[in-house]
Each structure stands twice: as C-alpha cells, then as structure tokens.
Amino acid sequence: MQGIWTTERIRAAERKLLAVTPDGALMRKAAFGLSVHAAKMLGAPSGRRVTLLVGSGDNGGDALWAGFFLRKRNVAVTAVLLNPDKAHPQGLAALKRAGGRVVPVADSPQWIRKADLVIDGIVGISARGSLRPDAASLLEHIKAPVLAVDLPSGVDPDTGAIDGPAITADRTVTFGARKPVHALAPAACGEVFLVDLGLDLEDPDLVRLEAEDVAACWPIPGPSDDKYTLGVTGVAAGSAVYPGAAVLSAGAAVYATSGMVRYAGPAADLVRSRWPEIIATGSVTDAGRVQSWVVGPGIGTGHEGREVLATVLGAGVPVCADADATTLIAQHSDVLDARDPDTPLVLTPHDREFARLMGSEPGKDRVAAARACARRYDAVVLLKGHCTVVAAPDGRAMVNTPRGSWLATPGSGDVLSGLIGAVLAAGVDPWLASGAAAYVHSLAGELAAAGAPTSSSGILGAISDALRTLHWRKS
Numbered sequence: 415m416q417g418i419w420t421t422e423r424i425r426a427a428e429r430k431l432l433a434v435t436p437d438g439a440l441m442r443k444a445a446f447g448l449s450v451h452a453a454k455m456l457g458a459p460s461g462r463r464v465t466l467l468v469g470s471g472d473n474g475g476d477a478l479w480a481g482f483f484l485r486k487r488n489v490a491v492t493a494v495l496l497n498p499d500k501a502h503p504q505g506l507a508a509l510k511r512a513g514g515r516v517v518p519v520a521d522s523p524q525w526i527r528k529a530d531l532v533i534d535g536i537v538g539i540s541a542r543g544s545l546r547p548d549a550a551s552l553l554e555h556i557k558a559p560v561l562a563v564d565l566p567s568g569v570d571p572d573t574g575a576i577d578g579p580a581i582t583a584d585r586t587v588t589f590g591a592r593k594p595v596h597a598l599a600p601a602a603c604g605e606v607f608l609v610d611l612g613l614d615l616e617d618p619d620l621v622r623l624e625a626e627d628v629a630a631c632w633p634i635p636g637p638s639d640d641k642y643t644l645g646v647t648g649v650a651a652g653s654a655v656y657p658g659a660a661v662l663s664a665g666a667a668v669y670a671t672s673g674m675v676r677y678a679g680p681a682a683d684l685v686r687s688r689w690p691e692i693i694a695t696g697s698v699t700d701a702g703r704v705q706s707w708v709v710g711p712g713i714g715t716g717h718e719g720r721e722v723l724a725t726v727l728g729a730g731v732p733v734c735a736d737a738d739a740t741t742l743i744a745q746h747s748d749v750l751d752a753r754d755p756d757t758p759l760v761l762t763p764h765d766r767e768f769a770r771l772m773g774s775e776p777g778k779d780r781v782a783a784a785r786a787c788a789r790r791y792d793a794v795v796l797l798k799g800h801c802t803v804v805a806a807p808d809g810r811a812m813v814n815t816p817r818g819s820w821l822a823t824p825g826s827g828d829v830l831s832g833l834i835g836a837v838l839a840a841g842v843d844p845w846l847a848s849g850a851a852a853y854v855h856s857l858a859g860e861l862a863a864a865g866a867p868t869s870s871s872g873i874l875g876a877i878s879d880a881l882r883t884l885h886w887r888k889s
C-alpha cells in the first residue's frame with residue numbers, strides 16, 4: 415500500500431528532521447533529485463534552456479538550487495523571481511555564482527516561451543488559495559514541458575482541488591512523502607516521483623492500493639474450493655425499463671470470481687439468456703442463500719424497490735447498496751432499521767447521490783466528505799469521481815487514481831457494483847473489497863479502452879484481462 419500524508423503531518427516530520435540535519439542539506443538533497451529529473455526530461459541537457467518560476471518560499475528555493483545543479487551540466491538557466499526581495503537567499507546566490515540569469519516578472523514572457531523545460535517552483539506545501547495574479551500571469555506563456563517542484567502550483571496540496579489558474583505538469587518530483595494532491599489531482603501532476611528525505615512518518619492519513627495489495631486480497635480459488643466456498647453473490651438489480659443494469663452488474667460478479675452468482679428481479683429471463691451460469695429468479699424472497707447482496711442498479715425508487723432493499727438489508731449478509739438503493743436510503747432513512755448493525759454495508763454514491771445522503775455535495779475535500787458520510791451511515795462509502803475515494807466508518811480512507819477517464823460511460827457503475835458484491839461475498843474486509851474492486855474496475859476500463867472510448871460491456875469484457883495482470887504480478 416502506498417502511504418499518503420497531509421501537509422500538516424509532513425511539516426511536523428520535516429521540523430523534527432531539520433533539527434538534526436545540517437543547515438540547507440535537505441533542500442540540496444531535494445533539489446539535486448529535482449535536477450536529475452530535469453536532466454532526464456531534457457534528454458541531452460548540455461546547451462538546453464531551462465526557465466525556473468520562483469516563488470517566495472522554500473519551493474522556489476528548491477527550484478533555484480536545482481538551477482545551480484543544472485548549470486553544472488551546462489544548461490542555460492533563467493530564474494523568474496516573483497518576489498526578488500523574498501527569493502531564497504542561498505539558492506539565489508548559488509544560481510548566480512554558477513552563471514544563472516535572473517529576471518523579474520516584467521521581463522519573463524520571452525524566457526518562459528523559449529524554454530525547453532519550465533520548472534515550477536511557485537508554491538509548494540504552504541500554498542494558500544488560488545494563485546495570485548502575478549504568479550498566474552506566467553502560466554499563459556508556457557509552451558515547454560513542465561516539471562513541478564513538490565506539487566503543481568495552483569492545486570490545493572491537501573485536497574487536490576483546483577479553483578483557478580494552475581500548473582499542468584508533465585512530471586512532479588515530490589520530497590519526503592506523497593501528499594494528497596498527488597493521488598487526487600493526477601491530471602495536474604503528471605507522473606509523480608518521490609525523492610526520499612528520510613522523514614519519520616507512520617500511519618498514513620490516506621492510502622492507495624497497489625497491484626500486489628489487490629492480488630493479495632482478491633478471492634482466487636485454491637485446490638479445495640468449489641462454487642460455494644468463494645461465496646455466492648446475490649444481485650437484486652434491473653427492472654422492466656432498465657434490464658441492462660442487471661446484466662452488467664450480475665455479469666461483473668460472474669467475471670470477478672469463480673463463486674456462484676444468483677440473480678433476483680424482473681430481468682431474470684434476460685440475465686439467464688445472457689449469463690447461463692447465473693441462477694435467476696423473479697424475487698429476492700426466493701433467491702436462495704447468498705453471502706452478499708448487490709442491490710440497487712435499475713430497481714427504481716418506488717415502493718417495490720424499497721421492499722427489495724429492506725429484504726436484502728435484513729438478510730444478515732454484507733450489502734453493496736448502489737444507485738437507486740442509495741436514493742432510497744437517503745429518502746427513507748428508516749429502511750436502514752432492517753439492517754443488522756454488525757453486517758457490513760457499502761454505499762457507492764456519485765456527487766448527486768452523496769448530496770441526497772448528506773444534504774450537500776462533497777465539496778473540495780472529497781476525502782473528508784467520504785469520511786463524514788461513512789461515519790453518519792456506519793458504512794463503507796465509495797465516493798465516485800475521477801478519483802474514487804473509499805472511506806470506512808473507523809476513519810480509514812483510500813484513493814483510487816485512474817490513468818484516464820475511460821470509466822465515465824453509462825452502466826460503468828453497475829459493473830463496479832457487481833465487482834464489489836463478489837469480493838464482499840468472499841468475506842474480504844468491506845473497505846478493502848471496495849477499494850480492490852475500484853482498482854480492478856479502472857484497470858479493466860483502461861485495458862478495454864486502450865486509448866479510445868469504450869463501453870460498459872467493454873469494461874465487463876476486460877475484467878478477466880485486468881485480473882490476469884494481477885496474477886502475473888503475484889506469481
């Protein structure tokens with residue numbers, strides 16, 4: 415698992431380390447790492463032009479020191495100082511000593527435009543609010559690839575929110591530890607690299623699953639397993655109007671594991687004809703025993719849907735309540751009375767469903783919003799978005815960062831619900847199950863798309879390919 419820490423925690427760890435480290439040593443270590451990445455981005459660095467955008471804090475200091483190291487490799491370095499009186503004194507002196515050029519904002523456009531690489535040292539972890547106008551004015555001249563120092567300036571370090579002009583980096587080099595911005599604003603960060611500073615950090619505020627974490631928890635059959643031992647997934651989805659939701663959700667459960675899938679609802683004929691391996695009936699009351707329920711996609715928000723939801727919540731097995739089930743829970747909080755408080759519940763809202771559950775949309779801090787919702791409903795909350803946040807009632811939170819936006823297609827959520835249900839049925843911790851399902855879902859989306867838009871059926875068809883990659887990594 416990849417750990418992510420808030421800027422407050424990182425600053426506290428940095429203070430402890432700075433107290434026992436020679437003056438300036440950490441910054442030079444950070445800046446040297448930065449200069450190595452800059453050189454890689456330039457290809458053959460000698461004779462190339464790099465322009466540094468230098469703010470008044472230590473982020474600008476990092477950029478100036480990186481400029482110093484690049485000068486040693488014969489790079490032509492120009493530093494644009496946003497506030498010449500406050501530029502990091504030692505960094506500025508070192509750059510000047512090494513033959514770097516220093517220009518004020520007024521003279522900067524030409525130097526920014528003709529750079530081969532721009533290094534963004536405007537602000538780092540102490541950034542507050544949107545970029546100020548003078549800093550923002552530099553952005554329009556950028557033509558070259560951008561290397562962000564610690565984080566792309568203009569993006570909130572702790573929430574990844576972008577409220578105004580912001581740097582879009584091709585690469586971000588961060589120091590000490592990953593910050594929330596790197597998981598929550600992937601498009602602004604580009605590829606993120608970490609320079610280790612030896613910070614003493616434990617118990618991350620946020621985590622991101624890696625392939626081996628997903629492989630380790632995913633239910634894979636062993637020699638003694640049969641169709642029942644990996645858990646039977648029940649899917650209560652679809653209606654006469656929306657039978658497709660049932661086909662997608664139940665189909666995802668079929669592909670996710672080798673355990674059995676039961677379907678209950680009005681789309682039984684269609685589900686049976688599409689997935690002959692599924693045992694399909696018309697009603698949840700005669701569905702037979704299952705180890706988890708997926709309920710909601712396409713069931714409607716009327717009386718019938720409410721009855722189905724109440725039955726499923728009272729079944730004493732983990733439930734993934736998705737789509738219409740979320741709306742029903744928001745509208746009729748008493749429906750949760752049917753739930754045994756010891757059985758896990760997973761809610762999977764998008765922003766509008768979240769607003770129904772919580773009274774307002776998640777806002778800028780999506781991690782805090784998901785945590786609050788998880789506490790309120792005593793449920794795992796998987797907050798859908800470009801980056802999916804999964805929070806547990808005990809405060810654990812993780813982010814799934816996709817590599818594209820291929821999942822934003824109709825029916826994609828139905829596929830995700832089936833994946834969650836199948837992993838829940840195997841008895842995996844519901845927070846981990848939801849995060850692992852989100853990971854496999856986005857990987858399947860990426861594989862199905864392969865660089866061009868795909869469909870939910872395409873994502874469904876790529877689940878096996880996604881899982882196959884995990885197994886290879888595991889073995």
Ligand SMILES: NC(=O)C1=CN([C@@H]2O[C@H](COP(=O)(O)OP(=O)(O)OC[C@H]3O[C@@H](n4cnc5c(N)ncnc54)[C@H](OP(=O)(O)O)[C@@H]3O)[C@@H](O)[C@H]2O)[C@@H](O)CC1
Nearest residue numbers: 428441444471472473537538539540541542544545546564
């Ligand atoms: N500590 C360490 O061990 C190490 C730290 N390291 C580095 O230090 C960085 C943190 O440095 P930091 O704390 O000096 O603050 P930082 O983010 O550079 O600048 C904040 C200043 O910018 C301004 N400003 C604020 N908001 C703004 C806005 N919206 N738009 C425009 N300007 C704005 C404001 O200045 P003002 O003009 O108000 O005086 C404020 O004071 C960290 O990200 C990493 O890169 C590495 O060297 C590794 C070792």
Ligand SMILES: [K+]
Nearest residue numbers: 534537563565
């Ligand atoms: K920056």
